[in-house]
Amino acid sequence: MSATVRDAGAGLSRRTLLTVGAAAGGGLLLGVGRAAAAGTAFQPNAYVSIAPSGQVSLIAKVPEIGQGVRTSLAMLIAEELEVDLADVSVVTAGDDMARYGLQLAGGSATIRLNYQAMRQAGAVGRVMLVEAAAKTWGVAASECAARGGKVTHTPSGRSLGYGALTAAAAQLTAPDPNTVALKDPAAFRVIGKPQPNVDNAAIVKGEPLFGIDFVLPGMLYAAYEKCGVFGGRPKSANLDEVRAMPGVKHAFIVDGDGDIDSLGGGGVAVVADSWWRAQKARRALKVTWDMDAAPDQDSARWEAMAKDLGPKTPAHILNARGDAAGALKSAAKVVEASYAYPFLAHATMEPQNCTALVKDGKVEIWAPLQGAYRARPQLKKICGAADKDITIHYLRCGGGFGRRGASDFVAEAAKISQMAGAPVKLVWTREDDIRHDFYRPGGWHNFKAGLDANGRLTAFTDHFVTFGRGEKFAPWADMEGDEHPGGVVDHLQYGYSLIPLNAPTGTWRAPRSNALAFAMQSFTDELAHAAGRDPLAFQLELLTPSRKLPRMPSDLPAIYLAPGMDTGRMAAIVKLVAERAGWGRKLEAGRGLGLAHWYSHFGYFAEVADVSVGADGVVKVNKVWVVGDVGGPIVNPAGADQQVKGAVIDGLSAALGQAITLEQGRVAQGNFNDYPLLRITDAPDIDVHFHVTDNPPTGLGEPALPPVAAAVCNAIFAAGGGRRRTLPLNPARTG
Amino acid sequence: MAYRLKVNGERRTVDAEGDTPLLWALRDELDLKGSKFGCGMAQCGACTVHLDGQAVRSCSIPIEAVKDAPITTIEGVGASAIGRTVQAAWIAADVAQCGYCQAGQIMSASALLASNPSPSDAEIDAAMAGNLCRCGAYLRIRAAIKLAASKLGGAK
Ligand code: FES
Numbered sequence: 001m002s003a004t005v006r007d008a009g010a011g012l013s014r015r016t017l018l019t020v021g022a023a024a025g026g027g028l029l030l031g032v033g034r035a036a037a038a039g040t041a042f043q044p045n046a047y048v049s050i051a052p053s054g055q056v057s058l059i060a061k062v063p064e065i066g067q068g069v070r071t072s073l074a075m076l077i078a079e080e081l082e083v084d085l086a087d088v089s090v091v092t093a094g095d096d097m098a099r100y101g102l103q104l105a106g107g108s109a110t111i112r113l114n115y116q117a118m119r120q121a122g123a124v125g126r127v128m129l130v131e132a133a134a135k136t137w138g139v140a141a142s143e144c145a146a147r148g149g150k151v152t153h154t155p156s157g158r159s160l161g162y163g164a165l166t167a168a169a170a171q172l173t174a175p176d177p178n179t180v181a182l183k184d185p186a187a188f189r190v191i192g193k194p195q196p197n198v199d200n201a202a203i204v205k206g207e208p209l210f211g212i213d214f215v216l217p218g219m220l221y222a223a224y225e226k227c228g229v230f231g232g233r234p235k236s237a238n239l240d241e242v243r244a245m246p247g248v249k250h251a252f253i254v255d256g257d258g259d260i261d262s263l264g265g266g267g268v269a270v271v272a273d274s275w276w277r278a279q280k281a282r283r284a285l286k287v288t289w290d291m292d293a294a295p296d297q298d299s300a301r302w303e304a305m306a307k308d309l310g311p312k313t314p315a316h317i318l319n320a321r322g323d324a325a326g327a328l329k330s331a332a333k334v335v336e337a338s339y340a341y342p343f344l345a346h347a348t349m350e351p352q353n354c355t356a357l358v359k360d361g362k363v364e365i366w367a368p369l370q371g372a373y374r375a376r377p378q379l380k381k382i383c384g385a386a387d388k389d390i391t392i393h394y395l396r397c398g399g400g401f402g403r404r405g406a407s408d409f410v411a412e413a414a415k416i417s418q419m420a421g422a423p424v425k426l427v428w429t430r431e432d433d434i435r436h437d438f439y440r441p442g443g444w445h446n447f448k449a450g451l452d453a454n455g456r457l458t459a460f461t462d463h464f465v466t467f468g469r470g471e472k473f474a475p476w477a478d479m480e481g482d483e484h485p486g487g488v489v490d491h492l493q494y495g496y497s498l499i500p501l502n503a504p505t506g507t508w509r510a511p512r513s514n515a516l517a518f519a520m521q522s523f524t525d526e527l528a529h530a531a532g533r534d535p536l537a538f539q540l541e542l543l544t545p546s547r548k549l550p551r552m553p554s555d556l557p558a559i560y561l562a563p564g565m566d567t568g569r570m571a572a573i574v575k576l577v578a579e580r581a582g583w584g585r586k587l588e589a590g591r592g593l594g595l596a597h598w599y600s601h602f603g604y605f606a607e608v609a610d611v612s613v614g615a616d617g618v619v620k621v622n623k624v625w626v627v628g629d630v631g632g633p634i635v636n637p638a639g640a641d642q643q644v645k646g647a648v649i650d651g652l653s654a655a656l657g658q659a660i661t662l663e664q665g666r667v668a669q670g671n672f673n674d675y676p677l678l679r680i681t682d683a684p685d686i687d688v689h690f691h692v693t694d695n696p697p698t699g700l701g702e703p704a705l706p707p708v709a710a711a712v713c714n715a716i717f718a719a720g721g722g723r724r725r726t727l728p729l730n731p732a733r734t735g
Numbered sequence: 736m737a738y739r740l741k742v743n744g745e746r747r748t749v750d751a752e753g754d755t756p757l758l759w760a761l762r763d764e765l766d767l768k769g770s771k772f773g774c775g776m777a778q779c780g781a782c783t784v785h786l787d788g789q790a791v792r793s794c795s796i797p798i799e800a801v802k803d804a805p806i807t808t809i810e811g812v813g814a815s816a817i818g819r820t821v822q823a824a825w826i827a828a829d830v831a832q833c834g835y836c837q838a839g840q841i842m843s844a845s846a847l848l849a850s851n852p853s854p855s856d857a858e859i860d861a862a863m864a865g866n867l868c869r870c871g872a873y874l875r876i877r878a879a880i881k882l883a884a885s886k887l888g889g890a891k
Pocket residue numbers: 771772773774775776777778779780781782783792793794795
């Protein structure tokens with residue numbers, strides 16, 4: 001089983017390569033990475049250095065966005081190198097994909113891609129330090145042991161700290177990382193033990209860690225006004241009036257480039273000696289905007305179009321198997337239902353911001369980014385700079401959730417700095433952030449399913465209505481042809497029709513799955529009830545017999561391509577979560593349990609929600625049970641617990657209250673009063689359990705989120721609150 | 736115009752318009768970056784500081800309204816036993832994910848414990864309802880407040 005998962009890197013070799021050398025100042029430097037394609041230069045993913053002082057430093061290539069990567073990567077090194085976690089300092093690398101390969105905090109991929117290589121690096125370091133000590137003493141390496149940052153000669157009790165051994169170790173030939181002996185997991189002292197976030201001490205003191213806290217000498221501050229209608233271009237503005245306001249140094253129109261991930265339609269920049277002054281002056285702006293046509297992008301209109309399209313034949317077929325039409329005709333019972341979910345914004349707690357210094361053909365950027373693979377090419381274009389003249393520093397992100405791979409705010413800051421001829425920090429307001437996002441696209445699913453006389457699922461069809469042009473889905477609006485239960489039903493048809501869209505869409509925590517799981521798993525529950533069966537038994541039947549489903553061809557980048565679902569792994573955790581939640585027990589009137597599961601980002605999750613429905617129809621979630629199978633070991637159980645609970649709360653936030661709507665081309669929401677986040681008062685108790693299996697470990701930022709909305713809706717039905725087929729459940733009351 | 740503010744026990748001069756929100760005076764004029772900008776309209780609590788010992792949203796208080804009231808920010812809250820204990824509890828309970836909201840959370844929690852040494856669950860929720868956490872660290876926030884209360888000798 002594990003072999004299948006390992007090969008899922010779609011042809012990427014898992015061989016680890018290593019470079020060893022002397023670090024500046026006499027230390028030992030290890031560069032670790034995976035073999036690139038044949039004939040290309042080796043690119044280490046991470047560097048570990050041991051200074052003559054004994055200080056261990058890890059250069060992590062993946063930015064920190066709250067997923068705890070600085071902690072978990074340090075743990076892998078500490079374990080195999082035999083040093084205390086407290087003695088490993090982690091430095092987040094700058095953007096340098098030529099050196100590190102893809103640098104991206106996304107796709108829950110970091111642990112999956114680095115677990116083995118980081119351990120191997122630590123082990124190579126340990127073996128070399130032990131050998132250096134043995135040589136120094138003239139004894140056999142087998143008589144020496146490494147522990148707590150030093151090597152001890154066991155028979156004599158002599159010991160030397162790593163710092164004293166680095167120079168000698170750097171002279172040795174490194175062992176092959178692929179065959180170096182790794183520690184027996186039973187002997188782990190760090191991995192699998194809860195470790196607190198390495199940045200806790202700095203965070204609780206309010207140290208300036210985040211992008212928005214960054215300061216450059218002589219820096220100015222920018223506020224930036226864009227057209228509320230996507231793509232609108234500034235024609236003229238009362239710039240002279242604004243320039244005369246206190247603290248304002250520059251006010252100018254920035255021309256757009258027509259690229260929504262860059263300067264888009266452009267805007268009006270106000271640059272001042274403090275952000276508040278820039279923002280205040282911005283409020284005095286009067287801008288005339290140029291728009292191509294009367295704005296027709298409107299949620300109410302889309303709603304009507306989707307209702308009209310739903311019953312019609314899909315414009316395009318995604319996947320068809322067997323004879324769905326025939327099977328529906330001969331079914332003992334046919335169930336039909338339509339599900340809808342809205343657009344969502346990311347609303348990272350730290351609004352988008354970026355500090356830029358563009359001068360003399362050189363570009364330097366300091367920004368909270370999940371990755372710069374989109375920003376760098378934009379900077380080349382906008383600033384006319386060569387790759388080598390662009391430096392991008394990754395600063396800590398106040399949340400990412402898929403928003404901070406985009407480059408719009410980076411492009412804006414760079415252009416404003418270039419035009420102002422000064423270092424500039426651009427800070428968006430919350431309203432800018434909510435109105436100029438790359439949204440989770442909304443969608444409508446029109447299901448039809450057939451049940452036989454025994455209440456077994458025989459046919460399943462979906463006419464998915466979402467956004468895009470021609471047959472091309474808008475970014476991240478798509479679905480795969482085998483979304484569960486598409487992989488297990490005999491007669492299947494998944495088709496789709498698209499509504500043209502001008503608003504930007506993008507990745508939002510657990511892209512696609514975050515919406516699809518709601519629709520698919522709610523309707524599956526609906527089918528169980530229509531069949532007069534227990535949803536648990538019905539769901540398990542679909543997963544039986546245990547089998548590994550084939551994977552559909554997909555456009556996803558190779559490193560994100562997961563193998564098809566292993567229904568046995570899912571069935572195991574579905575049973576387990578039902579057990580933990582006491583599935584089948586009697587609850588008081590108005591209260592119910594709901595079950596859902598979903599497989600995404602290599603991770604298996606099953607969840608049960610305990611929900612009460614008030615007389616006013618308001619939904620309250622009392623408790624959520626979560627069981628996950630993300631292989632084993634769980635590198636940092638403390639961080640894993642946080643990621644899962646955070647994902648559940650995030651999923652609840654969206655399911656209960658969030659919707660982005662467009663009214664005549666403009667986003668109607670702007671701040672947390674009308675785009676609410678779940679508050680502590682509504683945070684339910686969450687029971688998290690990991691079903692540890694011997695599959696390779698995978699990441700956790702995303703896969704716990706998708707099942708929660710369906711679990712809640714299924715619980716509402718069980719509570720007698722009716723079938724809820726539209727999100728959000730408790731739409732925002734503006735307050 | 737110059738305003739004299741009492742910040743973390745020190746007299747500091749801020750040369751800015753009177754309608755400048757305290758948050759931006761702290762962050763950009765006094766270089767105290769711990770208080771965070773999240774919404775600018777008293778919806779998220781990321782900017783919470785103590786004004787005369789009360790937890791307030793600094794994004795929505797103009798500096799001209801502060802007058803002589805002493806201000807404590809996350810950078811200064813560790814000077815009090817309660818603040819120090821809350822910070823330590825936040826580390827022990829390993830609360831932070833991205834960490835962006837946590838300065839505001841700690842300021843609200845320490846103001847709560849100053850006025851109510853042994854808050855019930857409902858009292859914790861009521862006092863913390865104005866502080867959003869996009870990462871969803873709420874369960875650990877509750878745990879950390881209880882831990883701090885017990886360390887301060889007030890836990891039930
Ligand atoms: S920034 Fe002050 S409450 Fe949100």
